[in-house]
Amino acid sequence: MAGGASEPGRSVLDRALAVLGSFSDERPEQTLGQIVAATGLAAATVHRLVAELVAWGALERPGRGRYRIGIRLWQIGALAPLARDLRDAALPFLQDLGAVTGQVVHLVVLDGHQALFLERLPGHAEVTVRSRVGRRMPAHASGPGKVLLAYAPPAFVAEVVARGLPRMAAGTITDPHELAVALAEVRRAGYCLSRDEMTDGAASVAAPIIGPSGDVVASVSVVVPSSTENLQPLVPAVRLTAAAVGRALIPGVDVPLSARNS
Amino acid sequence: MAGGASEPGRSVLDRALAVLGSFSDERPEQTLGQIVAATGLAAATVHRLVAELVAWGALERPGRGRYRIGIRLWQIGALAPLARDLRDAALPFLQDLGAVTGQVVHLVVLDGHQALFLERLPGHAEVTVRSRVGRRMPAHASGPGKVLLAYAPPAFVAEVVARGLPRMAAGTITDPHELAVALAEVRRAGYCLSRDEMTDGAASVAAPIIGPSGDVVASVSVVVPSSTENLQPLVPAVRLTAAAVGRALIPGVDVPLSARNS
Known part of the structure; x- marks a missing residue:
């Protein structure tokens, strides 16, 4: 600056x-x-x-x-289409996910080379996480961030890697090869499990939101204590939420993420 | 402009x-x-x-x-203290109110001489209302707006009246004397019931959020179809929500509404 x-x-x-x-x-x-x-x-x-x-x-x-x-x-600022249209479409489903799980729910997009928290709904027995609406975090260091990288153009991921993969917590992926393997696994599975990557003590399940154009426009995640042994029971809930948001996005509402990332 | x-x-x-x-x-x-x-x-x-x-x-x-x-x-824009601090404090309680009632929930502040929707949580069987996050509406024409006027300095209310009281729906109060009576009733009761004032077909119950300084800093409301005969069962829920938000506001967090309105 x-x-x-x-x-x-x-x-x-x-x-x-x-x-x-x-x-x-x-x-x-x-x-x-x-x-x-x-x-x-x-x-x-x-x-x-x-x-x-x-x-x-x-x-x-x-x-x-x-x-x-x-x-x-x-x-x-509230007139920005991402804030208005994407958030408006997502909020009812994010609320449902929060109500069903009782945990912190995030809506995340890419902004430049970072992950940007577009929405954060508080949970009941809340895990302490670093998120805040409007805050940017390194994209490689969280579940929703990795989901967005997994579906971004390879050249974009290469730029993120070139800028460095800083360690945020004990489980942060800081090795480029390890990150590539993780992103391939996200693409294969269609979701992402993370533990102690952004914040020590927090784990997450994240899934991609696919817009009317077929592009991934955002990701949704739910955060639980990393002491939660089995994250799998949360996977269907998070994936269904992401799918519901994707269906609610109006065709023609141009969420220019893929454009900005290419 | x-x-x-x-x-x-x-x-x-x-x-x-x-x-x-x-x-x-x-x-x-x-x-x-x-x-x-x-x-x-x-x-x-x-x-x-x-x-x-x-x-x-x-x-x-x-x-x-x-x-x-x-x-x-x-x-x-998301760094603005009203958006960060007030919304962060309010959101868990607004979510609870939405979950308990299943209806649209609003968090409203005064901005200039108008009511500004700081948050809007979607309901389940949703009433069609004009609200949107970041939208401003005439303060006299809604429950949460009237609550803010009820606790604003008389000189400020006089300014609002002098700017005119446009009709927004069948029940909008457009007469200055009638408005004064309504505001006195809000102060007496501690809450506000409205029917068809902002939007035909919508009724609301609104209550003031009192900050650590003792000033009213915002208002919370729940919106139901105006066909709902008895709004009273919603009153304790809305008032308790407003009280919980007020307790959650950190003393010293300067929400400069009373300053701006005086």
Whole structure:
């Protein structure tokens, strides 16, 4: 985000977007100084941009010198088709899966080379997991992420591997060959079992959601304690949920995941 | 949104925000020509801004000449504290309410002078309602909206009345005195019953969510067919849900609704 950000050729809009992009799940609230440090922009520039963003409602100022994303930007963002159409179609079935299993349920898509949590429904006796709506995680390090990689073009998977396979937990697959074997197994079985890959202590069952075009557009997963010996009883429930969501997607609703990944 | 938008003194950022703000629930996808018409900006200006917004991911181009909000903007918007903290706290209890009643459940806040749907969980035998996550509706024309008005400062309610009380359905309260009586009744009872106010055929039971500061920060409602003769059996469930959400809100999490409304 930093690095050359203050280059003279950079446009005003580009600088303003860098200010917005400096907010993250780890830093949802920032001071002017933090925004300056994160963007590499001049303090006077940040001061002026932030004032305009606050005036419009893209940022809010909860206290003096502190800034966070405003409800108006949330509202505009909620118009994104993935958030609207895919989530709207999926939510009833995700709720049913949550009600039947009592566990955390995730709806995940690829965003760039990472897995993005589009929805997360809380479970009852909840496993502590790292997920949060809007959070991105390495795609190789979770069941729903591996499902998306399994059906992505090989060149895309090669790019993910080239960027590195960081260890997130004791069971994370960090070896490219091991990942290739795992993805082939997902394609063969049509689902994915994971243990201690994203979070120590959590296991998951994940399955692909196939859109009207025949492409995998998202994945759904249910999270259980990794002490659960047999994950197989959850497989039909997760696969049926994924199938139901796929059937509910309206043909012609263009969920441009395969396009972005190719 | 239009009107004076192309005035020379308008900043680049202001113009770019006008482009983003031209997208709405009614127009989630627009052509360049529609954006030009909605913003009042010059076509060349819109062309250049849109290209920058697409490059950053704030907009996506699903087909030639068509634009919509991109997943990156959704992700940044999801960092807004109302979306994160309030929704995270509320979701388990909203799910329980949905499971127990089988009906549509809403989480609503005030945004400006309107009611904003922060969450909407689908019901089983679903009543057709106008709600959608991120959609704004006149605050006087629904149960959760009236609950928020009932606990808002009188000056704010006066502003809402001054802006007009449009009829949305057969039962919408359009008379200022009648509205004042209804709001007083909400304060007395601690909940709100509505019939055919936002949508013909839909009734609702709504209750206030009181934050750690003692202020009403949001409202929760359940929607049933307006043919339901007795709404009273739903009242304890909705009020208990609102109370549970209020207890789950972390003290110090600043939900700046009362500030914005005062």
